[in-house]
Amino acid sequence: MGLIDTPMLRVLSGSLDVNAFRQRVISSNLANVDTPGYRTRDIDFHRALTDAVVSSPEEDGNGSGGSTPVARKLQGLIERPDGNNVSADREGLLLATTQLRFSLSAQLAKDEFHKILSAIREGA
């Protein structure tokens, strides 16, 4: 754990990572909305968030690392005659909410960094 680290920062960093990853999965689903036989994928969002906070993000020393969520095929979606089960509505909604979560996490991370800087300066 580095000098500059707080529980809040770990949570926010994890949230950013998970939401960025989910964005990739959603984009793949949307890209394949017309591909015959394609099955929608998604991550276990809450589990991924917990895992991201638990595993230390600086273990491998180059700023990346931590566990990557797994994108699994989703059950329970309606399948069209060509075998594709991508729901444009579901993916569209997720696209918007994931983006908002990312945005919120980014803004809070910015504020957290400001707080840390203030703490350092006020110690002076």
Add this chain to the structure above:
Amino acid sequence: MNPITTALRILPALPELVPARSGGSGTGVAGAPAGSFSATLRDAISEVDGSQTRAESVVRGVLEGTGEDVHKAVIAVEKADLSFQLMLQVRNKLIAAYQEVERLQF
């Protein structure tokens, strides 16, 4: 905020530690506290170095397109920046305390 407050908490102890290190009369806090302060400062300096190396590596990854996310790079850069700021403050405190002690010793 624990690592930061830990680092900042040692700062008020500086006036006592400095005379101990220069061998003058002081409150006699020679051994372990002085050692732990210099160890902390050493850790802070190597931490700054480490975090800047990490930041450079992640940023390079983003710019070269080898798969790192921009937010990871940005956070690494911010952390490196703040580590540096912290170290600066610690150094400034040390200098200020030393100057104060110098004044006392005529």
Add this chain to the structure above:
Amino acid sequence: MNLFGVMEIAGSALGAERLRAEVVASNMANLETTHTPGGGPYRRRLTVFRAENASPFLFQLASFSPSSAASTGTALGRVPGGVRIAKVVTDTSAPLRRYQPGHPDADAAGYVAYPAVNPAEEMTDLLGAVRAYELNASSVQAAKQMIQQSIAILG
């Protein structure tokens, strides 16, 4: 693969849907083409969509590997996690026959062969292409905004 790679995934879909729309346009334009250089009436064309390596394993592999294929994806035309038009095939359905004895392309019995293109079906296909295009354009926008928000963390 990072958010830039996401834009490439969506980009692959934009390209594929655009090509699909072009094929529909070609079909619509040739509704009445009774004679082609190759002989016979225009034959309806279809696009075949294929997912490009969209396995969960690849997502994990891509995020760890420094030489991620995503960075060279567009150069090869294949984007991992994206889509591509595998081929454009020709419909082998029998052409429609209309009785028009005076027509230059009429056969001995007086029937002219017309393309087996159903305008309603083509329009539906076109609407699908447009909708998918819009969805993926939103995807690009979302990725772009997330990158901008990341940068805004600085300072």
